[in-house]
Amino acid sequence: MANLRAIRTRIKSVENTRQITKSMKMVAASKLRKTQAAFGNLRTFSERCAEMLEEVSAGVKPCDSPFLQPRNHPGAVCYVLIVGNRGLCGTFNNSLLRYLEEQARQESREQFLVVCGRWGKDMIAGTGLRVEKTFEISDTPTAAEARALSAWLRQLYLDGRAEEVVLVYQHYRSVLSQVPARKTLLPLPKKGDAGRECRFLFEPDRESVLKRLIDLYIDNTVHSVLLESRTGEHSARMTAMTSASDNTDELIGKLTLQLNHARQAAITTEISEIVGGADALKNKQ
Amino acid sequence: MDAISLHVLTGDGPVLEQTVEAVNLPTAFGSIGVLKGHAPMLCNLEEGVLRCRSSQGTLRLFIGSGIASVEHNEVNVLVSAASLLEE
Numbered sequence: 001m002a003n004l005r006a007i008r009t010r011i012k013s014v015e016n017t018r019q020i021t022k023s024m025k026m027v028a029a030s031k032l033r034k035t036q037a038a039f040g041n042l043r044t045f046s047e048r049c050a051e052m053l054e055e056v057s058a059g060v061k062p063c064d065s066p067f068l069q070p071r072n073h074p075g076a077v078c079y080v081l082i083v084g085n086r087g088l089c090g091t092f093n094n095s096l097l098r099y100l101e102e103q104a105r106q107e108s109r110e111q112f113l114v115v116c117g118r119w120g121k122d123m124i125a126g127t128g129l130r131v132e133k134t135f136e137i138s139d140t141p142t143a144a145e146a147r148a149l150s151a152w153l154r155q156l157y158l159d160g161r162a163e164e165v166v167l168v169y170q171h172y173r174s175v176l177s178q179v180p181a182r183k184t185l186l187p188l189p190k191k192g193d194a195g196r197e198c199r200f201l202f203e204p205d206r207e208s209v210l211k212r213l214i215d216l217y218i219d220n221t222v223h224s225v226l227l228e229s230r231t232g233e234h235s236a237r238m239t240a241m242t243s244a245s246d247n248t249d250e251l252i253g254k255l256t257l258q259l260n261h262a263r264q265a266a267i268t269t270e271i272s273e274i275v276g277g278a279d280a281l282k283n284k285q
Numbered sequence: 286m287d288a289i290s291l292h293v294l295t296g297d298g299p300v301l302e303q304t305v306e307a308v309n310l311p312t313a314f315g316s317i318g319v320l321k322g323h324a325p326m327l328c329n330l331e332e333g334v335l336r337c338r339s340s341q342g343t344l345r346l347f348i349g350s351g352i353a354s355v356e357h358n359e360v361n362v363l364v365s366a367a368s369l370l371e372e
Binding site for chain 1: 292294295296297298299312313314317324325326327328329350351352354356361363365366
């Protein structure tokens with residue numbers, strides 16, 4: 001009988017776990033919809049911004065903006081690591097950290113980290129890379145959060161504390177697949193062809209328009225990468241929780257079978273005991 | 286009469302998409318009016334009030350700093366923030 005009770009307790013606890021994983025799955029799904037919508041909203045903005053930059057970049061020289069020219073003096077590399085806010089999302093955070101470690105090994109220059117997200121302070125400290133600053137980024141990053149981060153990164157670059165700023169994040173392929181990726185934020189990749197004539201008027205002048213546009217472009221890049229990473233996090237969590245719920249269903253099935261076996265065995269023993277007892281009485285008479 | 290398509294976009298999504306007759310953009314050196322057939326232009330916008338006039342009336346938006354492009358009777362306004370001002 002003790003065995004029966006143990007199995008019943010086990011089933012109960014698995015059912016509780018299932019309830020938790022199911023609700024986490026639903027929460028992740030709703031957050032995923034929200035970030036996907038925000039990502040969609042940003043897309044038009046990004047496209048327009050890139051179009052404008054393309055126009056202005058015609059005939060632009062690297063000396064026109066400090067963000068376009070590579071730094072002359074050797075400096076440090078700043079990795080902006082965008083991890084999740086929580087765990088329980090499969091290998092999402094861990095694989096990113098492994099990717100970062102691999103990148104860091106191949107790099108000979110001095111390097112440091114800027115972390116975005118609450119996950120794994122100890123794990124990140126374990127890599128041995130210095131963490132310069134940590135940014136709190138919500139589950140659906142807003143433009144204002146992205147601006148705060150990119151303004152800080154721009155200043156870092158202008159101060160010469162970093163000669164290269166690299167975003168390390170999970171690239172969102174689909175709900176089921178995210179791959180670690182890196183994107184160089186600063187200096188900006190070279191664009192435009194020098195010979196093209198620009199047909200736009202500028203107000204107040206070309207330099208200030210270019211400066212404003214580059215700022216906007218950097219803000220926008222940071223925002224879209226943050227959103228992409230969060231979209232990946234939510235979908236990774238949703239996938240992980242779906243498979244966890246499926247596992248609990250399977251486990252409950254197995255345990256129920258075990259319970260029935262044990263119950264049947266108990267009943268059989270009881271009957272054979274009664275029959276045995278009756279037989280013994282009959283023999284006595 | 287309404288010939289200009291105006292798009293006001295922020296990083297958090299589009300705020301206004303409308304066909305209008307005239308747009309008034311706030312810049313550092315005063316406001317710039319844009320009417321049908323304006324030459325292609327890129328201009329820096331400063332915080333202020335953007336006005337647009339259409340056959341349905343005049344709309345006012347408070348916008349943060351950003352940039353605007355004018356080309357082929359299409360005005361794209363990319364700003365840090367924007368909200369419609371009530372009458």
